[in-house]
Amino acid sequence: MVTGADGGLAALVMGYDGVSxxxxxxxxxxxxxxLISIEYAPIVREIRRTLEIIQRGELEEVTVTSGxxxxxxxxxTDNLFSILIMKRDGAIGRGRYLLKLKTYELLRxxx
Amino acid sequence: MVTGADGGLAALVMGYDGVSxxxxxxxxxxxxxxLISIEYAPIVREIRRTLEIIQRGELEEVTVTSGxxxxxxxxxTDNLFSILIMKRDGAIGRGRYLLKLKTYELLRxxx
Numbered sequence: 001m002v003t004g005a006d007g008g009l010a011a012l013v014m015g016y017d018g019v020s021x022x023x024x025x026x027x028x029x030x031x032x033x034x035l036i037s038i039e040y041a042p043i044v045r046e047i048r049r050t051l052e053i054i055q056r057g058e059l060e061e062v063t064v065t066s067g068x069x070x071x072x073x074x075x076x077t078d079n080l081f082s083i084l085i086m087k088r089d090g091a092i093g094r095g096r097y098l099l100k101l102k103t104y105e106l107l108r109x110x111x
Numbered sequence: 112m113v114t115g116a117d118g119g120l121a122a123l124v125m126g127y128d129g130v131s132x133x134x135x136x137x138x139x140x141x142x143x144x145x146l147i148s149i150e151y152a153p154i155v156r157e158i159r160r161t162l163e164i165i166q167r168g169e170l171e172e173v174t175v176t177s178g179x180x181x182x183x184x185x186x187x188t189d190n191l192f193s194i195l196i197m198k199r200d201g202a203i204g205r206g207r208y209l210l211k212l213k214t215y216e217l218l219r220x221x222x
Binding site: 035036039040042043046047050051053054056057058059060061062063064065066067068069071088 | 146147150151153154157158161162164165167168169170171172173174175176177178179180182199
């Protein structure tokens with residue numbers, strides 16, 4: 001997934017408790033993955049809670065675009081979600097598609 | 112913006128303190144806008160803080176897709192951001208484009 005889309009930097013599968021179950025990254029300048037997992041887990045948890053409160057259905061996907069990166073988050077199970085981190089000018093559409101595809105495949109393997 | 116894209120439900124301009132500065136919504140079944148602004152402000156604030164910590168640049172856009180809605184958030188100034196809430200099966204690409212465009216126009220008027 002990371003190498004399949006130009007500009008892919010890292011991918012993680014992690015729990016809402018902030019524990020990463022698997023990660024892959026390329027290049028030397030990638031931000032600290034441990035930090036990312038610890039920082040994003042409560043955000044995704046909070047968004048899920050919010051959606052419950054405002055009754056807009058189950059969370060499926062979150063995208064965060066910033067000055068130099070694009071982060072895609074896809075919910076997997078009640079306990080797990082996947083993250084793909086890309087360069088802002090990377091092949092973002094393809095990365096998002098691959099995250100969906102690979103998350104789906106992983107879920108099938110897990111079930 | 113809300114009426115310009117099929118499936119648009121509501122749009123808000125709000126502060127990170129959770130105070131809505133302007134809102135527009137269509138239809139009777141829209142979730143409580145006040146609640147949305149109160150719930151989303153801390154999330155956007157938290158994502159901004161996270162990006163600072165992991166040094167991925169300034170936050171620009173957040174997208175949250177759930178079972179029955181798509182929410183687009185666009186940062187405006189240090190104190191303001193705009194939100195567009197759409198039906199999940201609406202013209203999401205067009206809505207996202209209009210949010211960008213209108214936010215840009217509003218910023219130009221404000222400056």
